[in-house]
Each structure stands twice: as C-alpha cells, then as structure tokens.
Amino acid sequence: MPLPLASPRKLHGLFAGFFICMAVTVSSADTAKELPGAPLGSFELPASSGRVIRGEAWLSNTDAGASGFHMHGASTVAFDLSLLKLTAGHYIVGAIARTGTRWADATDQVPRYRFHVKRSASAPKQLPPLTIPIGSKFQPVMGSGNPGSWGNWYGVLQSPAPLYLNGNEAIHLENLENHGGVLILWVQPVHAQNSVAMTLETSAPQNAFIINQTPAVDLQLHLPEGLPAVDTMIESTWLDLLTESEITTRQALQLKPGETRNILLERALLPGVYRISATLIDPESKVLIDNPSGARLTLATAPARLANSLPDDWPMGAHVNASTPPLPGFRWYRYFAQWAEINPAPDTFVWGEFDRIFADVREVGGKLLIASDGAPLWTSAKEKAGMPWSAEATAHPPDDWQTLRDYLDALIERYHDETGTLGALEHWNEANTETRWLGDSYAMLEMADVFDQATAHTDPTVKTVGLAISAGDFRGYAKEIIDAGLLKYVDAVSAHFYEELMSFEASIPINNLPRHVAMLAEPMKAAGIDLPMLNTESGIEFVSRAGGRLVSQTELNSLAEAHPDFDPAHPW
Structure with missing residues (x-):
C-alpha cells in the first residue's frame, strides 16, 4: 500500500503553458548577471561551434560576458554532435537560449523556438513539443530598461523525452520570429529510469470534478525499447493550491523495455484547485542526474451540479x-x-x-x-x-x-x-x-x-x-x-x-x-x-500569484493604490 506523507510547503513560481511548451529553468534573481547552466552530466557545445544555415544570426556577448548567437528574425543555427564524440544511447537535448525579450515577460520568446534533429543523409526531423521539467523554478535572470521596454532573459530549453542518438547527428535550433538567441547546445545522457514517458489525464471535462464524483487521475508510463528494465518508485503528490498543503504517496514499480503501464490515482478532496504531480524516484534514494521522469496536471473540484x-x-x-x-x-x-x-x-x-x-x-x-x-x-x-x-x-x-x-x-x-x-x-x-x-x-x-x-x-x-x-x-x-x-x-x-x-x-x-x-x-x-x-x-x-500563493484583497488594494493611475475618487 502507498505510504501517505503529509507536509506543508510553499509553491514555486512556475512557467507554464504555451501551445508548444518548452522547458524553462533559470537561476535566482539574486545572481542577476549569472547565466543558467546546463543540467548535471551534460555535454556542451558553445555557440561558437554552431553555424548559421538560414536567416540572419551573429555572435555577440551578453551582459554576463557569455558569447552567443543573436538570432535576428526567422533563422536557424546548426550544431554538429560529432564534435562531442558521444557513445550511442539515449539523451535529452536542450539549449541555453534567450527566453524573453520584454521587461515584464521572461518567456515571450519560448514558443518561437523549434528543435530539429538531422541524422546522416536524412532531412531534419522536428522533435516532439518541448516541456518544463518537474520541479523546475522560473525566476528572472536579468532585465533591461523600464516596464514596457525590452528585456534580456535567458533560460534552459529541453526536449520532453529522451532521443536515441548515435553521436553523428546535427541538431538545428530554429527561431521562428522576433529576436532569439542561443548560448549553448547541450545533450545529457539519461538513466533508463529518466527515460520513462509519463502522462496524467482525467475523464472529467476540463479536469473539473463535481458533486458526488471522486477525483480520479490516470497515470500512464512507458519505457522505450532498447533500454534496460527499471525498478523504481512513483512519488505522487496532491498539492492544494489554496491552502498550500500537500499529501504525498509512494509505491514501487517495475517496468520492462517497451512496456506501457496504467495506474489509477484516486483521492477524496475538498472543493478547490489541486496540482497533481507524479515523479519517478530512486527506491534507494540515490541521487540521480537532473530531469527525472514526471508529469503534472491541474484539476478542480466543486460542489456543483450538472x-x-x-x-x-x-x-x-x-x-x-x-x-x-x-x-x-x-x-x-x-x-x-x-x-x-x-x-x-x-x-x-x-x-x-x-x-x-x-x-x-x-x-x-x-x-x-x-x-x-x-x-x-x-x-x-x-x-x-x-x-x-x-x-x-x-x-x-x-x-x-x-x-x-x-x-x-x-x-x-x-x-x-x-x-x-x-x-x-x-x-x-x-x-x-x-x-x-x-x-x-x-x-x-x-x-x-x-x-x-x-x-x-x-x-x-x-x-x-x-x-x-x-x-x-x-x-x-x-x-x-x-x-x-x-x-x-x-x-x-x-x-x-x-x-x-x-x-x-x-x-x-x-x-x-x-x-x-x-x-x-x-x-x-x-x-x-x-x-x-x-x-x-x-x-x-x-491576479497573478505572489510566490505561488493567492494574493489577499488587502494586498491587491495596496498594489492598486500605488499605481500612478489610481484615482481615490473612483477606487473601483
């Protein structure tokens, strides 16, 4: 039986949700001039090793001193993986790139990127939609100018699932429009456990459960062919976004190569909004490299009727x-x-x-x-x-x-x-x-x-x-x-x-x-x-959350009163 673990915690401010989601992970605002780094265990290709194969792009320095390609409008930069002398295997592919171009938006550039992989003697193939790693934070790296003006933000973009690479491929990073940029392309070898594809879904319309319905979430896991079997543990967390409390359960799992497994997660919940996450963890609590397999879903429960x-x-x-x-x-x-x-x-x-x-x-x-x-x-x-x-x-x-x-x-x-x-x-x-x-x-x-x-x-x-x-x-x-x-x-x-x-x-x-x-x-x-x-x-x-929590009306009033356009005669 799963072991329930209860503990309060503070929510992280998370980047979420573009029509094609790219992972974004950046370092703390306290290190405004420190660029984010690639995940642990990665092999890196600097921008200077890339070549422009479409559009306009040129090497320039960031405020933090790093050199990268400025991608001016629609453009593509290619990176040759043979320079890394990789051993054939499964890898996560990613880049450290310019994620935001506006002072107030650190992620507006993210949906304008695409990754393509070109194998020997083949046309480039677009990778699956990119996604945010479970547990990642999104905080500003650097901003420029004043509210409403341009900004300069950097983050980590990555593929949502591992790719099998021989090591002689080329990775094309495409910028669809606007002003993009790339500092580093990285590939990270993955543990078989971190190669498991995971999804969470419900049968409820809009993930909204109503009166007399017990919230049920279907967790699907798939281990690709060509990898060793894994003995792992699923850690499932039900986070109440209103009270900021959570309940965590763990259960052991064995997966064979090519196997797909469905597990039903159910829990009686009070009315509210909840974030459910499922992550694979090492059963012996060993430290694995970054990017564990995981999935996340938000659902609501309400005392509503049809x-x-x-x-x-x-x-x-x-x-x-x-x-x-x-x-x-x-x-x-x-x-x-x-x-x-x-x-x-x-x-x-x-x-x-x-x-x-x-x-x-x-x-x-x-x-x-x-x-x-x-x-x-x-x-x-x-x-x-x-x-x-x-x-x-x-x-x-x-x-x-x-x-x-x-x-x-x-x-x-x-x-x-x-x-x-x-x-x-x-x-x-x-x-x-x-x-x-x-x-x-x-x-x-x-x-x-x-x-x-x-x-x-x-x-x-x-x-x-x-x-x-x-x-x-x-x-x-x-x-x-x-x-x-x-x-x-x-x-x-x-x-x-x-x-x-x-x-x-x-x-x-x-x-x-x-x-x-x-x-x-x-x-x-x-x-x-x-x-x-x-x-x-x-x-x-x-209103946007502050530090991941709901903002009180008193705080909202204070923010409104501090705005230059606030009119005390018409406070509404």
Whole structure:
C-alpha cells in the first residue's frame, strides 16, 4: 500500500503553458548577471561551434560576458554532435537560449523556438513539443530598461523525452520570429529510469470534478525499447493550491523495455484547485542526474451540479463558445450566434458551429440564451460602419426588417424542440455603443417587435430579452428606450455589470451594483412594469500569484493604490 506523507510547503513560481511548451529553468534573481547552466552530466557545445544555415544570426556577448548567437528574425543555427564524440544511447537535448525579450515577460520568446534533429543523409526531423521539467523554478535572470521596454532573459530549453542518438547527428535550433538567441547546445545522457514517458489525464471535462464524483487521475508510463528494465518508485503528490498543503504517496514499480503501464490515482478532496504531480524516484534514494521522469496536471473540484439538475431560475449562468464548453454549476449558457456569420447572404445559412454548441448544451440539459451584434452587410445599402472586428457586419439596422424576421424564423425553427434547450433570444448586444448600433429608439422598437413576432409564431416558450446595455452608467439610454415602450415586447431586460466582481472577500463592499440595478429598475417602476433583470456579461481579472500563493484583497488594494493611475475618487 502507498505510504501517505503529509507536509506543508510553499509553491514555486512556475512557467507554464504555451501551445508548444518548452522547458524553462533559470537561476535566482539574486545572481542577476549569472547565466543558467546546463543540467548535471551534460555535454556542451558553445555557440561558437554552431553555424548559421538560414536567416540572419551573429555572435555577440551578453551582459554576463557569455558569447552567443543573436538570432535576428526567422533563422536557424546548426550544431554538429560529432564534435562531442558521444557513445550511442539515449539523451535529452536542450539549449541555453534567450527566453524573453520584454521587461515584464521572461518567456515571450519560448514558443518561437523549434528543435530539429538531422541524422546522416536524412532531412531534419522536428522533435516532439518541448516541456518544463518537474520541479523546475522560473525566476528572472536579468532585465533591461523600464516596464514596457525590452528585456534580456535567458533560460534552459529541453526536449520532453529522451532521443536515441548515435553521436553523428546535427541538431538545428530554429527561431521562428522576433529576436532569439542561443548560448549553448547541450545533450545529457539519461538513466533508463529518466527515460520513462509519463502522462496524467482525467475523464472529467476540463479536469473539473463535481458533486458526488471522486477525483480520479490516470497515470500512464512507458519505457522505450532498447533500454534496460527499471525498478523504481512513483512519488505522487496532491498539492492544494489554496491552502498550500500537500499529501504525498509512494509505491514501487517495475517496468520492462517497451512496456506501457496504467495506474489509477484516486483521492477524496475538498472543493478547490489541486496540482497533481507524479515523479519517478530512486527506491534507494540515490541521487540521480537532473530531469527525472514526471508529469503534472491541474484539476478542480466543486460542489456543483450538472445543468439538468438545476431549476430554470438558477441565478448563475456562463458563456459558451468554441473553446469553452457548458461547464457544470450553471443552468443557462449565453452564446454569440452572430447573424452576419450565420446568414452571410440572402437565403444562405451556415449553422455548423451553432449546431455543435446547441448539441453540447442539450447534452448537459442546459438552456441557451442567444446573443448577437451587428447586421450582415448585405442587409443595408449604407456603407459599412462600426463592428471593426467583423468584416461582414455593420452597425446599421437592416433596411428591411423582414431580413431579420427570416433569419429568426430559420433559427427558431431549427433549434426549438421538446427539450426547451433554446431558451431565450437577446436583442442587439450593447446597442448603446456606436460601434455596434447606429439606429434610433424607434428602430430599436421595430427590432423588438420582430423578435416578439418571430417567437410567438414558431415557439412562444422562447423568451426575448431587451437592452443588453454595456458596462458603465447608461441611465439616460435605459430610460429613453424604456420610455419609448420597449417593455411590452420583452420578457426581461439585461445589462453588463462588469465592475461588480472586483472582490472575493465579504468584508470588501461592492460599490457599483446598486447603481446598475437602479439603472434598469427605476425606469421600469416609472412605466409600471416589473420584469426580471439579467446580468448577461460580467468579467473578473485573476491576479497573478505572489510566490505561488493567492494574493489577499488587502494586498491587491495596496498594489492598486500605488499605481500612478489610481484615482481615490473612483477606487473601483
């Protein structure tokens, strides 16, 4: 049985997550002029031994005195491994390279590198995506200039798994764009134990476990052919990112060459966010060379339920799109089905993406609120205006409202069904802004009437929602549209309360919420009509961790007050 080991620890600041991840390991900020070194046991080729085979690159000195290639734009530097006189075997390949080019970002250059290996008489082959070593730290080496200016950062890049090398290959380091650089190419012979490929994955969407689900993680290990069998030990750590406490277990493992093993890791967890890591360690606690095999995964647990178990008046909703699925804990999902994209020409409809989103929401038993802004260019004789993010849309209302009616009829007819997944249609998004709407209040009422007639004709259970006011104080606009008679056409009104989600601590007051509610409530009260009010957009910016831990609201306030643009009269 695994032996549980409990101990608190501080989180390290870790570099993570590019579409192609490269390992980054750098030395402490206390040694600002000391460049990082290659891992223990490595063989090194200095930049001066490389040759430029594509683009512009030249040798220059760093602030720390080391000589390296400055790679100006798209360029490639080749290194000949025969100079190292390697014995055939498995190696990790890496480089000490320029990882950051901006004062405030030590890693912006990392995703612009690629490694290729060229064997004798063969074309170069791109290596697998690079990854960060388990347990590595990321701290600044050196910065230059002021915030917002250029920077000069160096780190260690490496391949995620060993390669079998004969020793006569060439390694090509490619810089795709911007200003890269390489100081050293290194190769490190690896112990068979350090050659094991490891992955962690879950079956939960977005690695999010909900109520009545025990978090389960599948650990897969594979030892490549051609290596000796290994007797090793798996060290699995469940780190609570909120409390900074961890539980570690260990279990023995034997792997044969070519064998793949799957191990299920399970643990009952309190609601929170956890980082699970698995690392192979020497069973006799011997010190191995750097870069032990390992894998890491972040998961969340929440006392949430699936949409089909929640009532229609559940107070929380979420947006859904091509990259964000219908997450648990919500009943309603807001989706931007843009009229201009779906109906690019008369009698032409492109429903593919909408079909997929609709199916995803229906599968979890949720309800859709459909939003849209802008009209297709072909619906207006006026020149394109507004909607700069969409080449096919205009902020002008259509010349003939029948074009909108035809679109809505097609939409409702396609998606209304016995499940009631199509729940509501929201009017023109943020029509109080000129970039989205150039009509007047009369045109707004005409549009509201079209929405009302379309739902009544095909599916009266589909609700309509009006206003959709942008963030900020637009009491005059709300009053104008409501006074004009909007409320008789809609089932609810909406606005976007972005400013209200600034504090997660109950002791910090939320200043703007009453004002936003009043913006909708007061003109409705004056009109003698009381409709539901919806906040259909909100946003919160997650602050970076300090030293790996969550930052308190008090610390956030201090940082905000110290900013040159802080205005005490408007602290929010």
